[in-house]
Amino acid sequence: MKVLKSIAEVRGYRKEVSGSVGFVPTMGALHQGHLSLVERSLNETDLTMASIYVNPTQFNNPRDLANYPDSISVDQQLLQAAGVSAVFMPTYDSLYPDDYAYEVNEKQFSKELCGANRPGHFTGVLTVVMKLLNLVKPQNAYFGEKDFQQLSLIKGMVEALFLETEIIGCPIIREADGLAMSSRNLNLSSCDRGKSSLFNNLLSNNMLSDEEIQKELGLAGFEVDYVVTKGGRRFGAVVMGDDAGPVRLIDNVEVVS
Ligand code: PAF
Numbered sequence: 001m002k003v004l005k006s007i008a009e010v011r012g013y014r015k016e017v018s019g020s021v022g023f024v025p026t027m028g029a030l031h032q033g034h035l036s037l038v039e040r041s042l043n044e045t046d047l048t049m050a051s052i053y054v055n056p057t058q059f060n061n062p063r064d065l066a067n068y069p070d071s072i073s074v075d076q077q078l079l080q081a082a083g084v085s086a087v088f089m090p091t092y093d094s095l096y097p098d099d100y101a102y103e104v105n106e107k108q109f110s111k112e113l114c115g116a117n118r119p120g121h122f123t124g125v126l127t128v129v130m131k132l133l134n135l136v137k138p139q140n141a142y143f144g145e146k147d148f149q150q151l152s153l154i155k156g157m158v159e160a161l162f163l164e165t166e167i168i169g170c171p172i173i174r175e176a177d178g179l180a181m182s183s184r185n186l187n188l189s190s191c192d193r194g195k196s197s198l199f200n201n202l203l204s205n206n207m208l209s210d211e212e213i214q215k216e217l218g219l220a221g222f223e224v225d226y227v228v229t230k231g232g233r234r235f236g237a238v239v240m241g242d243d244a245g246p247v248r249l250i251d252n253v254e255v256v257s
Contacts, residue, residue: 001076001079001080001084001085001086001087002085002086002087003076003086003087003089004086004087004088004089005088005089005090005091005094006090006094007090007094007095007135010088010090010135010136011135013086014135014136014137017047017085018046019045019046019047020045020046020047020139020140021045021046021047021048021049021136021137021138021139021140022040022041022042022044022045022047022048022049022138022139022140022141022142023041023048023049023050023051023132023133023136023138023140023141023142023165024037024038024041024048024049024050024051024084024141024142025050025051025053025128025129025132025141025143026050026051026052026053026075027052027053027054027055027068027183028052028053028054028069028070028071028072028075028183029068029069029070029071029075029183029186030071030074030075030078030079030183031173031181031182031183031185032173032181033144033146033172033173033180033181033182034144035078035082036144036170036171036173037142037143037144037170038050038079038082038083038084038142039082040142040168040170041140041142042082042083044140044168045138045139045140047085048083048084048085049084049085049086049087049088049136049138050079050084050086050087050088051087051088051089051090051132051136052072052075052076052087052088052089053088053089053090053095053128053132054068054070055124055125055128056092056124057096057100057103057120057123057124057127057128058120058121058122058123058124058125058128059121059124060118060119060120060121061118063246064246064248067187067245068183068184069183069184069186069187072089088132088135088136095128095131100127102127103123103124103126103127104123104126104127104130104157104161105123105126106122106123106126106153106156106157109149109152109153109156110122110123110126110149110153112149113149113226113228113230113235113237114149114225114237114250115149116226117225117226117237122149122150122153125150125153125154126153126154126157129141129154129157130157130161130163133158133163133165137164137165138165139165139166140165140166140167140168141154141165141166141167141168142168142170143167143168143169143170144169144170144171144172144173145169145170145171145172145252146172146180146181146182146250146251146252147250148169148233148235148252149235151167151169154167155167155169172251172252174200175197177197178197178200178201178204179193179196179197179199179200179249180200180249180250180251182249182250184247184248184249185247185249187241187245187247188240188241188247189241192240192241192247195220195221195222195240196240196249198217198220198222199217199222199236199238199249199251200251200253202216202217203227203234203236203251203252203253204253206255206256206257210227210228210229210234211227213227213234213236214227217236217238221240222238222239222240223238223239223240223246224236224237224238225237225238225239225248229255232254232255233252233253233254233255234252234253234255235250235251235252236250236251236252237249237250
């Protein structure tokens with residue numbers, strides 16, 4: 001597996017290779033969810049590229065950025081073992097030569113749900129994804145449905161700005177107790193990890209209204225950001241942990257009527 005660090009290296013690599021390219025952008029701390037995206041890409045394209053970059057512009061909370069789990073060498077081994085051909089690992093200075101003077105901003109859906117309490121989050125996500133797609137020029141790019149709002153906004157951006165990549169959403173991969181896999185789960189204390197399965201459990205309960213679920217989560221000790229049903233899906237975001245290390249969890253489920 002090639003490790004590409006500079007913009008020149010990723011551009012050079014892209015010119016060298018032929019056939020269709022699938023791309024899996026990540027922020028590292030890889031788990032089975034990321035590997036399922038890699039597997040799908042390997043099945044659908046000739047060659048798979050990934051990126052590992054903890055993008056500071058999408059973190060509205062500096063403590064969340066500082067606490068973001070980091071396991072670069074294990075991540076590289078996992079990608080290589082899975083069959084990824086090249087991983088792009090840029091630095092801030094190379095990816096943001098403009099020091100974030102230019103951004104991609106969506107004005108509606110990005111202000112709802114996670115966007116309501118995380119100002120600038122989706123602008124950071126859309127901007128970095130735009131940069132990565134422009135550099136990697138993949139035929140397909142793979143994103144998990146756990147970040148459903150992110151996935152819809154990226155699809156919208158690609159359509160609105162006429163990018164030529166197909167954005168492919170992949171199903172949420174869950175732990176045995178229902179918790180959606182996420183890099184942030186690594187930061188849960190064992191007590192919070194035990195309690196965390198209640199989040200998906202309650203979200204999936206069709207007998208309860210959004211308000212009832214919020215109330216139950218609150219009683220169980222979760223700090224609830226939102227529980228909202230929209231477009232046939234129920235979305236939720238909660239915070240667990242204490243002041244020293246709050247951990248934000250998001251999830252969504254299809255509403256079966
Ligand atoms: O979902 C993520 O890991 C990130 O938001 C992404 C898409 C890699 C952009 O930094």
